[in-house]
Amino acid sequence: xxxxxxxxxxxxxxxxxxxxxxxxxxxxxxxxxxxxxxxxxxxxxxxxxxxxxxxxxxxxxxxxxxxxxxxxxxxxxxxxxxxxxxxxxxxxxxxxxxxxxxxxxxxxxxxxxxxxxxxxxxxxxxxxxxxxxxxxxxxxxxxxxxxxxxxxxxxxxxxxxxxxxxxxxxxxxxxxxxxxxxxxxxxxxxxxxxxxxxxxxxxxxxxxxxxxxxxxxxxxxxxxxxxxxxxxxxxxxxxxxxxxxxxxxxxxxxxxxxxxxxxxxxxxxxxxxxxxxxxxxxxxxx
Amino acid sequence: xxxxxxxxxxxxxxxxxxxxxxxxxxxxxxxxxxxxxxxxxxxxxxxxxxxxxxxxxxxxxxxxxxxxxxxxxxxxxxxxxxxxxxxxxxxxxxxxxxxxxxxxxxxxxxxxxxxxxxxxxxxxxxxxxxxxxxxxxxxxxxxxxxxxxxxxxxxxxxxxxxxxxxxxxxxxxxxxxxxxxxxxxxxxxxxxxxxxxxxxxxxxxxxxxxxxxxxxxxxxxxxxxxxxxxxxxxxxxxxxxxxxxxxxxxxxxxxxxxxxxxxxxxxxxxxxxxxxxxxxxxxxxxxxxxxxxxxxxxxxxxxxxxxxxxxxxxxxxxxxxxxxxxxxxxxxxxx
Amino acid sequence: xxxxxxxxxxxxxxxxxxxxxxxxxxxxxxxxxxxxxxxxxxxxxxxxxxxxxxxxxxxxxxxxxxxxxxxxxxxxxxxxxxxxxxxxxxxxxxxxxxxxxxxxxxxxxxxxxxxxxxxxxxxxxxxxxxxxxxxxxxxxxxxxxxxxxxxxxxxxxxxxxxxxxxxxxxxxxxxxxxxxxxxxxxxxxxxxxxxxxxxxxxxxxxxxxxxxxxxxxxxxxxxxxxxxxxxxxxxxxxxxxxxxxxxxxxxxxxxxxxxxxxxxxxxxxxxxxxxxxxxxxxxxxxxxxxxxxxxxxxxxxxxxxxxxxxxxxxxxxxxxxxxxxxxxxxxxxxxxxxxxxxxxxxx
Numbered sequence: 009x010x011x012x013x014x015x016x017x018x019x020x021x022x023x024x025x026x027x028x029x030x031x032x033x034x035x036x037x038x039x040x041x042x043x044x045x046x047x048x049x050x051x052x053x054x055x056x057x058x059x060x061x062x063x064x065x066x067x068x069x070x071x072x073x074x075x076x077x078x079x080x081x082x083x084x085x086x087x088x089x090x091x092x093x094x095x096x097x098x099x100x101x102x103x104x105x106x107x108x109x110x111x112x113x114x115x116x117x118x119x120x121x122x123x124x125x126x127x128x129x130x131x132x133x134x135x136x137x138x139x140x141x142x143x144x145x146x147x148x149x150x151x152x153x154x155x156x157x158x159x160x161x162x163x164x165x166x167x168x169x170x171x172x173x174x175x176x177x178x179x180x181x182x183x184x185x186x187x188x189x190x191x192x193x194x195x196x197x198x199x200x201x202x203x204x205x206x207x208x209x210x211x212x213x214x215x216x217x218x219x220x221x222x223x224x225x226x227x228x229x230x231x232x233x234x235x236x237x238x239x240x241x242x243x244x245x246x247x248x249x250x251x252x253x254x255x256x257x258x259x260x261x262x263x264x265x266x267x268x269x270x271x272x273x274x275x276x277x278x279x280x281x282x283x284x285x286x287x288x289x290x291x292x293x294x
Numbered sequence: 295x296x297x298x299x300x301x302x303x304x305x306x307x308x309x310x311x312x313x314x315x316x317x318x319x320x321x322x323x324x325x326x327x328x329x330x331x332x333x334x335x336x337x338x339x340x341x342x343x344x345x346x347x348x349x350x351x352x353x354x355x356x357x358x359x360x361x362x363x364x365x366x367x368x369x370x371x372x373x374x375x376x377x378x379x380x381x382x383x384x385x386x387x388x389x390x391x392x393x394x395x396x397x398x399x400x401x402x403x404x405x406x407x408x409x410x411x412x413x414x415x416x417x418x419x420x421x422x423x424x425x426x427x428x429x430x431x432x433x434x435x436x437x438x439x440x441x442x443x444x445x446x447x448x449x450x451x452x453x454x455x456x457x458x459x460x461x462x463x464x465x466x467x468x469x470x471x472x473x474x475x476x477x478x479x480x481x482x483x484x485x486x487x488x489x490x491x492x493x494x495x496x497x498x499x500x501x502x503x504x505x506x507x508x509x510x511x512x513x514x515x516x517x518x519x520x521x522x523x524x525x526x527x528x529x530x531x532x533x534x535x536x537x538x539x540x541x542x543x544x545x546x547x548x549x550x551x552x553x554x555x556x557x558x559x560x561x562x563x564x565x566x567x568x569x570x571x572x573x574x575x576x577x578x579x580x581x582x583x584x585x586x587x588x589x590x591x592x593x594x595x596x597x598x599x600x601x602x603x604x605x606x607x608x609x610x611x612x613x614x615x616x617x618x619x620x621x622x623x624x625x626x627x628x629x
Numbered sequence: 630x631x632x633x634x635x636x637x638x639x640x641x642x643x644x645x646x647x648x649x650x651x652x653x654x655x656x657x658x659x660x661x662x663x664x665x666x667x668x669x670x671x672x673x674x675x676x677x678x679x680x681x682x683x684x685x686x687x688x689x690x691x692x693x694x695x696x697x698x699x700x701x702x703x704x705x706x707x708x709x710x711x712x713x714x715x716x717x718x719x720x721x722x723x724x725x726x727x728x729x730x731x732x733x734x735x736x737x738x739x740x741x742x743x744x745x746x747x748x749x750x751x752x753x754x755x756x757x758x759x760x761x762x763x764x765x766x767x768x769x770x771x772x773x774x775x776x777x778x779x780x781x782x783x784x785x786x787x788x789x790x791x792x793x794x795x796x797x798x799x800x801x802x803x804x805x806x807x808x809x810x811x812x813x814x815x816x817x818x819x820x821x822x823x824x825x826x827x828x829x830x831x832x833x834x835x836x837x838x839x840x841x842x843x844x845x846x847x848x849x850x851x852x853x854x855x856x857x858x859x860x861x862x863x864x865x866x867x868x869x870x871x872x873x874x875x876x877x878x879x880x881x882x883x884x885x886x887x888x889x890x891x892x893x894x895x896x897x898x899x900x901x902x903x904x905x906x907x908x909x910x911x912x913x914x915x916x917x918x919x920x921x922x923x924x925x926x927x928x929x930x931x932x933x934x935x936x937x938x939x940x941x942x943x944x945x946x947x948x949x950x951x952x953x954x955x956x957x958x959x960x961x962x963x964x965x966x967x968x969x970x971x972x973x974x975x976x
Contacts, residue, residue: 141600
């Protein structure tokens with residue numbers, strides 16, 4: 009699509025957004041090529057008591073953890089966990105939330121109200137509280153984290169889509185389509201959906217960032233993937249008892265989380281600036 | 295009159311929302327493959343003993359009956375009994391509430407008092423070095439995992455430099471409890487050593503908690519101010535030579551604050567979400583840490599109780615924010 | 630000894646451009662404008678011709694992407710562009726030159742009462758304010774002595790009565806949205822006259838009002854400024870309004886001023902082709918609509934020379950190369966054109 013290329017070009021003109029895009033590309037590459045990039049690909053699952061808690065050195069770029077495993081390699085493999093959790097959770101939230109939002113925004117009857125109220129329920133507490141409640145009862149595992157996160161994130165998409173659809177319904181071109189007798193599903197698919205695509209895309213990027221933060225918080229609290237999975241949040245939790253001596257143990261995974269979330273946030277901001285026609289640049293007129 | 299209608303409408307709405315919340319968590323917690331009862335009974339229990347325990351706990355009845363029971367229980371103000379502390383969950387929460395409130399309020403104050411002026415400055419100096427710097431800091435602020443920030447700050451300020459205490463609310467004995475807020479109580483007691491102690495302990499947790507909220511406040515204030523600066527009344531005041539400092543800090547700020555106030559509900563959500571993790575890291579004896587401990591002990595009643603409680607508090611805060619918004623905007627119509 | 634200058638305002642060769650994303654827009658291309666004491670000068674032109682920019686340049690409130698490339702703005706003999714900023718802020722703007730905005734609906738801050746906003750103007754711009762009164766810290770912490778405040782408030786209420794605000798003494802406590810558009814514009818007139826200025830810049834003050842109200846406001850404004858001997862720079866795109874109120878009229882097109890004449894001469898002996906076409910395009914019963922062919926040029930890459938030449942039937946080569954200098958048709962009637970229209974205007 010030519011518009012996709014246009015968007016990309018405009019995006020790359022914004023230095024912050026370009027950086028964000030770069031970071032995410034790196035993340036994807038690292039996740040895919042972790043075994044090739046890691047210095048100790050075999051060692052991340054092993055126990056190596058003689059190498060525990062070594063500071064960063066030539067051999068161990070970020071030092072070793074309490075099991076003696078190379079932290080750098082663990083972080084690279086942890087990127088896979090992060091990407092999987094974030095993509096699946098946000099993807100599922102999107103697949104659930106957007107259709108519900110479309111329906112509730114379009115219908116004028118009780119169904120729309122009920123759906124919005126249901127989404128309100130999931131927004132009644134901050135995401136992490138509900139995610140904790142769900143994860144705790146289900147037990148620590150990657151699948152449960154994904155479940156908890158998607159179940160708590162879909163309302164954000166629903167709200168967004170609902171509001172957009174509601175305002176779009178008042179647009180003349182939609183009224184025209186209805187008057188011409190175009191079937192509802194066609195209208196929604198061909199006219200409404202493309203117009204709500206932009207806010208959805210922005211929300212997706214920002215959602216990835218927030219989801220990664222929440223997922224790592226769950227990992228930190230012990231609710232994520234069980235050991236010895238190299239989940240970043242859990243690695244930080246493990247490091248606590250070895251502070252302040254093993255400072256590298258806490259620093260590295262945290263920096264990884266920070267960079268990745270930064271990347272998604274920068275990209276999301278950049279996308280918003282490029283895609284949202286309502287953003288006006290102040291001044292420069294007259 | 296409109297305000298009264300708004301309050302009633304929102305309260306009426308809060309109840310079914312909470313009920314729905316309870317139902318959701320309830321069903322999820324009961325529809326799991328792992329069997330909590332056998333975990334409770336212990337490894338050596340026999341089948342018969344497990345069944346007995348199940349009956350005793352009422353967990354063998356149909357799910358809907360259990361849910362109805364739970365509702366009844368909630369309506370009588372009973373949030374259940376903690377499996378771990380064996381005290382009513384409500385009592386546990388109530389005892390730990392002041393710690394969390396004190397932390398949250400201080401964090402909120404930090405976020406607002408520092409954030410709003412920074413947001414205004416960022417807007418005034420749009421696209422200059424200051425603005426870019428602030429924007430980088432705010433984006434970073436939203437990208438940092440709060441528990442990690444907490445650890446890093448602990449590492450540096452508490453362990454390396456030793457300037458600030460590592461954890462807890464106070465070293466030594468707490469002040470005689472009047473409000474439960476140590477800051478207030480130590481002042482009322484007149485004990486300044488203890489007061490300084492309390493403030494030192496509050497510093498790291500409050501700042502860490504405030505960080506994402508601060509970033510949000512700066513962003514929203516910046517956007518609000520930028521939008522207000524376009525308005526015609528600003529042009530008019532400039533044209534009539536009113537000092538620009540006044541225009542910005544008295545008039546523009548007031549107009550853009552309205553939208554900032556509505557963000558306080560959002561802020562509160564951020565702070566509440568952060569409280570769980572921050573309290574854990576800093577060993578702060580509040581309800582967030584309580585929730586975490588409850589998780590560790592698989593204390594279902596406590597976690598459920600906490601969830602319901604958080605839902606109610608959140609709902610009330612949003613209601614208060616809406617009321618405040620209606621009052622602040624004297625036009626009576628939406629902004 | 631220099632000759633007495635009874636031009637209150639003398640804009641000479643003002644060149645202003647704006648930096649935009651798409652390039653540099655040359656918004657004012659060497660504009661000349663004079664206003665005498667006590668006269669109402671109309672600045673007429675279509676949207677985008679630069680009249681608002683000129684007004685704002687005189688006030689000194691151009692946006693930050695504006696560049697002064699050349700020219701001077703002499704007010705009472707002194708060049709405002711060379712004056713130190715704080716003097717312009719304090720003593721000129723809002724005091725000797727005041728402003729009536731186009732949009733009465735959005736020009737008052739909706740959250741503050743009228744009295745409070747009026748008081749703010751009077752605190753800084755009342756004629757009673759001593760010249761050495763400081764501005765405090767960014768405008769805060771400066772004193773407003775009680776005696777002066779009371780006197781100023783009494784003056785304000787009196788002025789509100791003069792502009793026919795009903796129940797003027799209660800007006801202070803009301804919020805802007807409690808007044809109609811016409812009333813708010815009257816309040817604006819009051820606020821513009823309270824500092825006892827020499828020049829009022831009225832930027833299309835009746836455009837946003839209903840037609841029936843427009844006439845009232847115009848009559849009121851004209852009466853009040855004539856009574857006080859205040860000059861007015863009155864911008865508008867509506868020739869009918871200009872006819873009602875102005876003593877002289879300057880026509881602008883695409884950032885260039887093209888003709889300046891007393892109002893009678895303007896309507897009866899228009900000389901610039903653009904002016905002629907403008908007047909011809911006014912609807913007249915019994916005659917079909919006449920339009921001016923072509924479009925207003927963009928300002929980033931404007932036509933060279935006289936910017937009207939692409940649409941002008943009289944244009945020749947020199948018109949396309951160099952902008953005409955100012956010539957006189959008669960004593961008070963000036964023109965910038967190589968091929969003025971000689972004949973009298975339409976029947």
